[in-house]
Amino acid sequence: MSRPAPSPIYTLRGAGAPLNTLHFSCHGGDPPLLFSGSGKGAIHMWNLNTRRAEKVVEGHSGNSVVWVNTLRGTDTLISQGRDMRVCLWDLSEGRSALLDSVWTGSVGFCQCSLLETSTGTHLLAFAGQEIEEIKIIELPSKTPVCILVPDAKLGMVMCIKLWQPDSGPGPLLLAGYEDGSLLLWDVTQRAQLSQAKANPEPVMCLTFDTESLRGVSGSSEKNLSSWRLDGQNNLQLQDSVTLVNPGVSQLSVRGDGKLLASAGWDHRVRIFGWKKLRPLAVLQYHTDLVLSVAFSDHQDPQQRLLAAGSKDQRISLWSIYNEGADTG
Template sequence: MSRPPPDPLFILRGSGATVNSLHFCCGGDGPPYLYSGSGKGAIHMWNLTTRRAERILESHSGNSVIWLYTLTDSRSRFVSQGRDLRVCVWDLSEGRSTVTDSLLTGSVGFCQCSLLESRSGGALLAHPTENTEEVSVVEMRSWTPVCTLKPDSKLGMLMCVKMWQMHDSIQMTNPGVSQLRIRADGKILATAGWDNNIRVFGWKKLKPLAVLQHHTDMVNTVAFSDHQDPPQRLLAAGSKDQRISVWSIYSES
């Protein structure tokens, strides 16, 4: 007989509403935290040592919080995205609970943003726009637009977007027949949604390098991974059709 599934390690109670987003913050000094965003705009900072909400932030005018991300340069800075059409940058240092900056995206959908930090301390943010089929990429320090990806035809609402930096340390062998071959200079971006397809863009390329057709229903999420042993780059996509497709990526110079 197979073993029964294990019970949770512990349960965190008191969110007060539907939990829509989660993000771990476990590096650096201090206890590990789990950030959660609720359907009523509350952001809880759960101390995973005490297993209690250390702070509760009321955000996004009471609208649902659909994405959270803590910046690596400081445990006291994080980014939230809400259904009030805004992305907010928070500063929690020295006991503050301050929104230091915000960006009006205009997006009324459920597509989460994606953030890509660089070694120099900069960060790029990819976010859906008021046109639910488009993705805009901005530089976070100044919200300067970098590029906007616009589809050639009506594709329906985007459900997910993901930016990714390919690691130079991965030494790929010659591509196999089943590998997705793309020409890119290190950064790529994937989008997916109502039209059931995954589109892979090279950096600042306004047309996709590849359109991956496999799923029979809406694609809700995508993820990237580098494997060192064996050397491999992977793209995974999860769909309403209850399947997860995993693609091997070969970057051509």
């Protein structure tokens, strides 16, 4: 590797279970926060100034929490558990009150995807009760928008990403399936736009940069598959990246589009330059599978952090700010 690997600047302990999902909220005048979802149904709200859990929400009857997010500009937390529910929580004024919940019917590990369509209104996409279906609803009304089911048998929905393109009509959705396929959906038209066989094994995770229209997907294999969308919304496969060891749990692109982080089954976090997927660093700290990675959304780039959550019940935080460095 081109640089010596750093050490974590600090770690967060006390979750008491594997850390399946992480989400930062570091903007505005409030203290910077990191939300984590655990394998025992707990959502921890970590204050990054004090490095302690400010609040713990027990929300899914002890079932694993697989995804957490916040509704921007509000004190609303949203969480998804393997109790087949998505829950919305009011965190204002020290509360942790359940506002509403959505029954998904899905027993899989596919994480929801959230898209703000206007102030106070969001689309929520999630795997449905039937093995291949994706349901999209509007929040907070819970109004059904559509159900997306592929024409061919592709197996279980594994991962999804909802976004609004800069040009053209309504939202698009990328989905990875059990047979290794990627599908691009037009949500407004309920139509498949393109399809590509990205991975030989089930697509365990994907990340997509809406600025460059490039994405990467990972599986139980030793390869990361790179792909892009052309001007006609066709999925085009690009070069793959070979990893040292097989298995990727999660992928995340930093907000400035310079770095990609992968959560490895080999207990390591790997950092790549996003432009050319060049390996930059291997972060070694955890003693079990790394299950989740997330970049912080600090407004000051020099404060930005990378968090990694592991099956070893710890969260490591890393400072890898390197603007101006060659991150290609």
